[in-house]
Amino acid sequence: MCNFKLTIQYDGSRYKGWQRLGNTDNTLQGKIEQVLSKMTGEEIEIIGSGRTDVGVHAQGQVANFKTSSTKRTAEIQQYLYHYLPEDIVVTDIKEVDERFHARYHAVxxxxxxxxxxxxxxxxxxxxxxxxxxxxxxxxxxxxxxxxxxxxxxxxxxxxxxxxxxxxxxxxxxxxxxxxxxxxxxxxxxxxxxxxxxxxxxxxxxxxxxxxxxxxxxxxxxxxxxxxxxxxxxxxxxxxxxxxxx
Amino acid sequence: MCNFKLTIQYDGSRYKGWQRLGNTDNTLQGKIEQVLSKMTGEEIEIIGSGRTDVGVHAQGQVANFKTSSTKRTAEIQQYLYHYLPEDIVVTDIKEVDERFHARYHAVxxxxxxxxxxxxxxxxxxxxxxxxxxxxxxxxxxxxxxxxxxxxxxxxxxxxxxxxxxxxxxxxxxxxxxxxxxxxxxxxxxxxxxxxxxxxxxxxxxxxxxxxxxxxxxxxxxxxxxxxxxxxxxxxxxxxxxxxxx
Missing domain, CATH: 3.30.70.660 (Pseudouridine synthase I, catalytic domain, C-terminal subdomain)
Structure with a gap:
């Protein structure tokens, strides 16, 4: 399993906040998970550093997800850039230690x-x-x-x-x-x-x-x-x- | 007749450019004229310094219009601020010489x-x-x-x-x-x-x-x-x- 850390910018105006509410909802977590799940064929869950409320924006939200996909960072970033709506941009992606947790490890x-x-x-x-x-x-x-x-x-x-x-x-x-x-x-x-x-x-x-x-x-x-x-x-x-x- | 000079900011994203195309269109000129006509009870025509195309923005478009209304500048500006959509803001209004023409006099x-x-x-x-x-x-x-x-x-x-x-x-x-x-x-x-x-x-x-x-x-x-x-x-x-x- 690989663990990837994402840095994410988003204009939160159109979204019901960060946290996923259902399977096909209009949340930031939901949108990003949809694209990653489509890319990997797995059911991807991303862990954000914390929630942001409806209408709140981010220049540097951080999240991580685990996958057994063999895709590399550049490829994942390009895929996300291509398939995410234009008000969400993953500005950085890094492979990190398997134990890295975007919420627990935020200091x-x-x-x-x-x-x-x-x-x-x-x-x-x-x-x-x-x-x-x-x-x-x-x-x-x-x-x-x-x-x-x-x-x-x-x-x-x-x-x-x-x-x-x-x-x-x-x-x-x-x-x-x-x-x-x-x-x-x-x-x-x-x-x-x-x-x-x-x-x-x-x-x-x-x-x-x-x-x-x-x-x-x-x-x-x-x-x-x-x-x-x-x-x-x-x-x-x-x-x-x-x-x- | 009074002649008023407007300075206008707009996010042009939603509009079909500056120039009015019909009576109930989605142009910047049309929107502003609608509000001024409603305010004065007259059929107001505004003269822009020039057209801006579909999708072009302005921080300082200038236009003028003539009216026999006795409303003063502060009152007109407040009315415009209240009734114009939030992507159009009249940032300044001045009473000017009757001969002032926003297009002809732009240098x-x-x-x-x-x-x-x-x-x-x-x-x-x-x-x-x-x-x-x-x-x-x-x-x-x-x-x-x-x-x-x-x-x-x-x-x-x-x-x-x-x-x-x-x-x-x-x-x-x-x-x-x-x-x-x-x-x-x-x-x-x-x-x-x-x-x-x-x-x-x-x-x-x-x-x-x-x-x-x-x-x-x-x-x-x-x-x-x-x-x-x-x-x-x-x-x-x-x-x-x-x-x-």
Whole structure:
């Protein structure tokens, strides 16, 4: 058996998220498995580094799959490029150790949340950024992030649908940059709970709009109460950029 | 009567080009006229700085229209923003002299042709760039542009469907830049014939791919023969960026 590691870019707009739901569904996992199964004649299951929700995008999702096919990496990549829809591109493929597991072995992830901060939205980026028409106080937002860095219980910033045993995660950095109207909030951490990046972003946006004070983030975090945090920012602004192993 | 000047951004992917074809068509001119006619109760005709073809985009198309409506600019802009589809955005509106004519008074234009030069296409830019998988020799392309600068008869670089009396135009500059995989060819000139930017780009790509020599551009230009130039580059890579008055 060979074990292959895929790096995948996708425009998530048309898909029902990463995780396969049935046999002929419109999920990213499902689409990629269909093509690999057709190629190998086997029933291929791919293991993603984690799920992405409906409408979330990826520049660097990672997945692995095992096959007894004798096809080599270049051949598999060409096949995938040919048969996958044009909003999914496998940018890299490597043969890896048989024990490599894209989810268990991920040690850190990078997400970017993209915001178009201008009176009018941008027609070219409309599916890939959240549009905020009022000016954002980025300095206040950056200050607010300081309370979230390090290891914490992020129960205040997790979807109520999450079923994880522990909500303790470590955030290494949250950086906010602006280039013309495009604001990018870059998150690096050892792992992110369901909706965690989107709820943190939604809360930072409350700060940026002057509806919350930066210091409130400390209180929200400590009280571990989802109701004290801001709304969940829209899926379309979220991009899984890199998974570290 | 008031005369208003609009600056318009659009993702041209879904439209049959700028020019209205009928009363209920799917053109950019038609869409904008529909909204303005609804707003004013008049039959509004907008005059674009020029047509853009099916699939061509704009960051800064300019148009004007006359109305006896007493609505002010902010109100008109809000109305347009509310009722236009999300792939068309009027980014600026100004009241101008009654004699202002968006086509006759345009003195220069800037177009950018965008190319994604990498083995695989980019799923996020797929509708806004042309994908070229082989490496491009940008130095050769830049050299080739030198023969086209200044005032020339561009008959070799015009669509056979063009019916202009004169094919003489002046190109002020053609600049080629690359940032990561994105190559941008920026054209500035006093006017461009039908398909002229796309045919010049298609010819420059032949040079970039080593199929033509830079010096051949001089010959193609002088012979005024469309058959000697390269193919018409795809519409989706072309962006009308600015119109000068």
């Amino acid at each position: 850190a992830k990078q997400y970017i949340y993209k915001i178009w901060n201008a009176p009018y939205h941008n027609p070219f980026l409309r599916k890939y950024v959240e549009h905020i028409s009022e000016p954002l106080d980025l300095a206040a937002m950056q200050l607010a992030t300081s309370y979230l860095l390090g290891q914490h219980d992020f129960s205040a910033f997790v979807s109520s649908r999450s079923k994880k045993k522990s909500n303790i995660r470590e955030i290494y950095s949250i950086d906010i940059t602006k280039e013309e109207c495009l604001v990018e909030v870059t998150f690096r951490g050892n792992g992110f709970l369901h909706n965690m990046v989107r709820i943190i972003t939604g809360t930072l946006l409350e700060v940026g709009l002057g509806r919350m004070k930066p210091t409130q983030l400390k209180e929200v975090l400590e009280k571990r109460d989802r109701n004290l945090a801001g709304p969940t920012a829209a899926a379309k602004g979220l991009h899984l950029v890199q998974v570290y192993y | 220069a234009k800037q177009y950018i042709y965008k190319i994604w030069n990498a083995p695989y296409h980019n799923p996020f830019l797929r509708k806004y760039v042309e994908h070229i998988s082989e490496p491009l020799d940008l130095a050769a392309m830049q050299l080739a542009t030198s023969y086209l600068l200044g005032q020339h008869d561009f008959s070799a670089f015009v669509s056979s469907r063009s019916k202009k009396k004169s094919n003489i135009r002046e190109i002020y500059s053609i600049d080629i830049t690359k940032e990561e995989c994105l190559v941008e060819v920026t054209f500035r000139g006093n006017g461009f014939l039908h398909n002229m930017v796309r045919i010049i780009t298609g010819t420059l790509l032949e040079v970039g791919l080593g199929r033509m020599k830079p010096t051949q551009l001089k010959e193609v230009l002088e012979k005024r023969d469309r058959n000697l130039a390269g193919p018409t580059a795809a519409a989706k890579g072309l962006h009308l960026v600015q119109v000068y008055y």
